[in-house]
Amino acid sequence: MNTFTLRTAERNRLRITLDRLHGELLALRLGFEPETPEGYVAVHIWLQAQVDDLGDWGVFKIREQLHALVLRALIDPQLEQALDDWLDLITPATPAPLRSFRRLAQTPATVPTAGRVTVV
Numbered sequence: 550m551n552t553f554t555l556r557t558a559e560r561n562r563l564r565i566t567l568d569r570l571h572g573e574l575l576a577l578r579l580g581f582e583p584e585t586p587e588g589y590v591a592v593h594i595w596l597q598a599q600v601d602d603l604g605d606w607g608v609f610k611i612r613e614q615l616h617a618l619v620l621r622a623l624i625d626p627q628l629e630q631a632l633d634d635w636l637d638l639i640t641p642a643t644p645a646p647l648r649s650f651r652r653l654a655q656t657p658a659t660v661p662t663a664g665r666v667t668v669v
Contacts, residue, residue, distance in 0.1 A: 551589070555597050558605040565596065565612055567619060574623050595622075 551572035555563045567575075576588035579595060599618050603611055621629065 551592070553593050553596050555593075555600050557600060557608065557611065558603075561608070563600065563608055563611060565615055567592075567616075571619050571623065575619055578622060 550566050550569055552564060552566045555565065557563050572592055573583035573588075575592050575595065576583040576585075579588075579591045581588035581591045596615060596619075599615055600611060603614055606614070
Protein backbone atom coordinates (compact mmCIF):
# COMPACT_ATOMS: atom_id res chain seq x y z
CA MET A 550 0.00 0.00 0.00
CA ASN A 551 1.14 3.50 -0.81
CA THR A 552 -0.12 6.36 1.34
CA PHE A 553 -0.23 9.94 0.08
CA THR A 554 -1.02 13.08 2.08
CA LEU A 555 -2.73 15.69 -0.06
CA ARG A 556 -4.38 19.08 0.50
CA THR A 557 -8.05 19.83 -0.18
CA ALA A 558 -9.39 23.13 -1.53
CA GLU A 559 -9.78 24.30 2.09
CA ARG A 560 -6.12 23.35 2.68
CA ASN A 561 -7.15 20.48 4.94
CA ARG A 562 -5.02 17.36 4.93
CA LEU A 563 -6.38 14.39 3.06
CA ARG A 564 -4.72 11.00 3.35
CA ILE A 565 -5.35 8.41 0.66
CA THR A 566 -3.99 4.90 0.43
CA LEU A 567 -3.64 3.26 -2.96
CA ASP A 568 -3.21 -0.42 -3.52
CA ARG A 569 0.46 -1.03 -4.24
CA LEU A 570 -0.25 -2.34 -7.74
CA HIS A 571 -2.34 0.73 -8.60
CA GLY A 572 0.44 3.04 -7.44
CA GLU A 573 3.04 1.12 -9.45
CA LEU A 574 0.91 1.09 -12.59
CA LEU A 575 0.12 4.79 -12.28
CA ALA A 576 3.82 5.60 -11.91
CA LEU A 577 4.50 3.62 -15.07
CA ARG A 578 1.62 5.36 -16.88
CA LEU A 579 3.16 8.70 -15.89
CA GLY A 580 6.52 7.63 -17.32
CA PHE A 581 8.38 6.84 -14.11
CA GLU A 582 9.84 3.72 -12.60
CA PRO A 583 7.69 2.40 -9.75
CA GLU A 584 9.06 2.07 -6.23
CA THR A 585 11.43 5.01 -6.71
CA PRO A 586 11.30 8.45 -5.09
CA GLU A 587 10.67 9.99 -8.53
CA GLY A 588 7.78 7.60 -9.21
CA TYR A 589 6.25 8.31 -5.80
CA VAL A 590 6.53 12.07 -6.31
CA ALA A 591 5.00 11.84 -9.80
CA VAL A 592 2.00 9.92 -8.45
CA HIS A 593 1.68 12.39 -5.56
CA ILE A 594 1.71 15.37 -7.96
CA TRP A 595 -0.85 13.69 -10.22
CA LEU A 596 -3.14 12.90 -7.27
CA GLN A 597 -2.85 16.46 -5.94
CA ALA A 598 -3.76 17.83 -9.37
CA GLN A 599 -6.88 15.65 -9.36
CA VAL A 600 -7.83 16.89 -5.87
CA ASP A 601 -7.35 20.49 -7.04
CA ASP A 602 -9.65 19.83 -10.01
CA LEU A 603 -12.32 18.26 -7.78
CA GLY A 604 -12.72 21.42 -5.73
CA ASP A 605 -14.30 21.60 -2.30
CA TRP A 606 -16.10 18.29 -2.00
CA GLY A 607 -16.11 16.39 1.27
CA VAL A 608 -13.17 14.19 2.15
CA PHE A 609 -15.07 10.92 1.66
CA LYS A 610 -16.30 11.99 -1.79
CA ILE A 611 -12.81 13.15 -2.81
CA ARG A 612 -11.29 9.81 -1.77
CA GLU A 613 -13.98 7.92 -3.66
CA GLN A 614 -13.41 10.06 -6.77
CA LEU A 615 -9.62 9.68 -6.55
CA HIS A 616 -9.83 5.90 -6.53
CA ALA A 617 -12.14 6.02 -9.53
CA LEU A 618 -9.85 8.45 -11.36
CA VAL A 619 -6.84 6.20 -10.73
CA LEU A 620 -8.72 3.24 -12.19
CA ARG A 621 -9.84 5.30 -15.18
CA ALA A 622 -6.25 6.36 -15.78
CA LEU A 623 -5.13 2.72 -15.77
CA ILE A 624 -7.80 0.77 -17.62
CA ASP A 625 -7.99 0.35 -21.35
CA PRO A 626 -10.56 2.69 -22.97
CA GLN A 627 -12.13 -0.33 -24.69
CA LEU A 628 -12.78 -1.95 -21.31
CA GLU A 629 -14.38 1.25 -20.05
CA GLN A 630 -16.53 1.38 -23.21
CA ALA A 631 -17.60 -2.23 -22.62
CA LEU A 632 -18.68 -1.23 -19.11
CA ASP A 633 -20.62 1.74 -20.48
CA ASP A 634 -22.30 -0.51 -23.05
CA TRP A 635 -23.29 -2.94 -20.30
CA LEU A 636 -24.70 -0.11 -18.19
CA ASP A 637 -26.72 1.02 -21.22
CA LEU A 638 -28.45 -2.37 -21.18
CA ILE A 639 -29.78 -1.73 -17.69
CA THR A 640 -33.30 -0.37 -17.81
CA PRO A 641 -33.51 3.41 -17.28
CA ALA A 642 -35.56 2.91 -14.11
CA THR A 643 -32.63 1.06 -12.55
CA PRO A 644 -29.88 3.41 -11.35
CA ALA A 645 -26.30 2.60 -12.22
CA PRO A 646 -24.55 0.38 -9.66
CA LEU A 647 -23.07 2.39 -6.80
CA ARG A 648 -19.48 1.62 -7.78
CA SER A 649 -19.91 2.23 -11.51
CA PHE A 650 -18.01 4.91 -13.39
CA ARG A 651 -21.34 6.59 -14.09
CA ARG A 652 -21.58 7.48 -10.42
CA LEU A 653 -17.88 8.00 -9.86
CA ALA A 654 -15.44 10.19 -11.73
CA GLN A 655 -17.76 11.83 -14.21
CA THR A 656 -14.76 13.44 -15.92
CA PRO A 657 -11.89 11.27 -17.15
CA ALA A 658 -8.59 11.83 -15.41
CA THR A 659 -5.90 13.54 -17.40
CA VAL A 660 -2.92 11.30 -17.91
CA PRO A 661 -0.02 12.13 -20.18
CA THR A 662 0.39 9.58 -22.95
CA ALA A 663 4.10 10.23 -23.35
CA GLY A 664 6.80 12.06 -21.47
CA ARG A 665 7.15 12.73 -17.82
CA VAL A 666 5.42 14.75 -15.17
CA THR A 667 7.37 17.87 -14.34
CA VAL A 668 8.53 17.68 -10.75
CA VAL A 669 8.91 21.11 -9.22
